[in-house]
Amino acid sequence: MSSASVAPRSLTRPVSVGGVAVGGGAPVSVQSMCTTDTADPDATLAQIGRLAGAGCEIVRVAVPSAQALDGFERICAGSPLPVVADIHFDHRLAIESCRRGASALRVNPGNIGSWERVDAVIDEAGAAGIPIRIGVNAGSLDPAFAEREDLTQVEKLVGSAASFVEHFRERGFNDIVLSAKAHGVPTTVEVNRALSRALPEVPLHVGVTEAGGLRQGTVKNAAAVGTLLMEGIGDTIRLSLTADPVEEVNVAWDLLSAVGLRRLRPEMVSCPTCGRCQWDLMGVAAEVERRLAGVRAPISVAVMGCVVNGPGEARDADIGLAGGRGKAVLFASGEKIRTVDEASAVDELFAEIERRFT
Numbered sequence: 001m002s003s004a005s006v007a008p009r010s011l012t013r014p015v016s017v018g019g020v021a022v023g024g025g026a027p028v029s030v031q032s033m034c035t036t037d038t039a040d041p042d043a044t045l046a047q048i049g050r051l052a053g054a055g056c057e058i059v060r061v062a063v064p065s066a067q068a069l070d071g072f073e074r075i076c077a078g079s080p081l082p083v084v085a086d087i088h089f090d091h092r093l094a095i096e097s098c099r100r101g102a103s104a105l106r107v108n109p110g111n112i113g114s115w116e117r118v119d120a121v122i123d124e125a126g127a128a129g130i131p132i133r134i135g136v137n138a139g140s141l142d143p144a145f146a147e148r149e150d151l152t153q154v155e156k157l158v159g160s161a162a163s164f165v166e167h168f169r170e171r172g173f174n175d176i177v178l179s180a181k182a183h184g185v186p187t188t189v190e191v192n193r194a195l196s197r198a199l200p201e202v203p204l205h206v207g208v209t210e211a212g213g214l215r216q217g218t219v220k221n222a223a224a225v226g227t228l229l230m231e232g233i234g235d236t237i238r239l240s241l242t243a244d245p246v247e248e249v250n251v252a253w254d255l256l257s258a259v260g261l262r263r264l265r266p267e268m269v270s271c272p273t274c275g276r277c278q279w280d281l282m283g284v285a286a287e288v289e290r291r292l293a294g295v296r297a298p299i300s301v302a303v304m305g306c307v308v309n310g311p312g313e314a315r316d317a318d319i320g321l322a323g324g325r326g327k328a329v330l331f332a333s334g335e336k337i338r339t340v341d342e343a344s345a346v347d348e349l350f351a352e353i354e355r356r357f358t
């Protein structure tokens with residue numbers, strides 16, 4: 001895809017999460033997190049199957065207690081995606097997850113309890129050969145920074161992250177991904193810019209945490225993560241939504257497509273219509289969008305209201321329709337194919353998509 005307007009990606013030290021490269025110029029990977037009970041591996045694997053079908057590349061699963069470990073092991077064994085164990089508070093769960101098949105750990109050193117316990121986790125991950133995502137958030141900063149009144153919140157987050165990274169490195173562990181999450185857009189952007197400057201070699205996992213429901217969360221993530229990606233910051237993304245996690249994956253792909261970094265599915269180009277429109281563009285666009293959900297080709301599909309911008313947009317797209325009175329012109333790969341009746345236009349469009357792109 002064209003990335004003419006995206007800043008060059010920061011070159012970070014790559015790590016492998018179960019075979020998916022994160023950092024080092026690898027494509028920005030899409031993550032999500034299961035909402036199912038880890039102690040119910042059948043339900044969790046079913047959800048992972050849906051996430052994989054939507055294009056998720058790395059999945060995170062909570063390991064909240066020792067009762068979840070058997071389920072976690074079965075999930076790792078049956079998952080088509082690399083599974084990251086999400087651990088808080090209890091370092092023994094992190095250690096055991098390494099032994100049960102985790103492809104990576106996500107821990108927050110600030111809530112593990114002591115450096116000795118963090119070190120035990122580091123050593124076990126090192127023995128298993130898996131990376132660790134170091135999570136930092138306002139609620140669990142390095143104590144050396146938490147009480148500093150002379151520092152801003154962003155400075156505390158970055159200072160904590162830098163001190164955690166330094167500790168891991170001193171322990172001889174370099175397979176690190178870093179995340180510093182905030183629920184506000186300006187803070188998310190500011191802290192990730194600062195991390196990228198302070199630790200330019202460490203891959204960043206970016207996203208707005210606790211972003212809200214589907215609409216508000218999509219807007220917040222698009223604003224913050226879109227800004228960062230356009231600046232070349234971010235190696236892997238998780239767009240948190242209070243919604244079916246499949247929606248997180250759909251939104252992540254739409255965002256990657258919108259900023260010109262990756263495209264998995266079709267992108268529809270459609271006008272808002274106006275008083276010049278002479279066909280049922282709203283209805284046609286809704287039907288095209290519905291049917292495009294089943295198409296995996298990374299193509300652009302234009303659906304335009306009239307001849308003012310219609311033919312131009314339809315020509316620029318891989319395929320498209322430009323409407324007129326009861327008719328539409330079908331374009332593909334920059335060429336006018338034929339004029340079709342409005343009633344059969346969508347069927348003709350999809351027949352052409354199938355013939356050319358699938």
Ligand code: SF4
Pocket residue numbers: 271272273274275276277278304305306307308309310
């Ligand atoms: S393409 Fe035509 S109908 Fe659509 S917004 Fe532009 S002028 Fe209006």
